[in-house]
Amino acid sequence: MFMFEDEANIVQDREDLIAILKMRFEEVPPQVTERIYEIKSYDSLERLILVASNVPSLSVFLEELEEGQDSFKILGDRFDPIKGQLEGGSKIEK
Template structure:
């Protein structure tokens, strides 16, 4: 793949990631958007798309985003969006 194709794919993945976050958690602060645009690694963007789709809260997504590119463990009740829905919309942790 050519370098410009890689960058085009990364741009699309960033936009997809932001769209998922907005659909799930509402408006996203500009600082988070900037952090997402700073990500250059395709694998990291792909992992964060999976995290954004499954994390029950923005807080958990942000913790995973801060974990960096070496992390890829998205399992357990921490990533059960259905459970979060039953507990009040997925915007807060268990009380």
């Protein structure tokens, strides 16, 4: 893949990640958006897209966002999107 294609994919993944977060949790704090735009790794963004699609709450996503590039497992109850809906956790936790 050409370098400009890599950068285009990264830009698209950032936008996709933010869109998923908005669909799931309605609001995305500006500092979270800024942190997402700092990510330069395609693999990290792909992982965070899966995380955002499966976590029951924004707070769990934020924990995963801070894990960095070394994190790779997406296992357990922390990644059960239905659990969050059943517990009313689909909105931002305050």
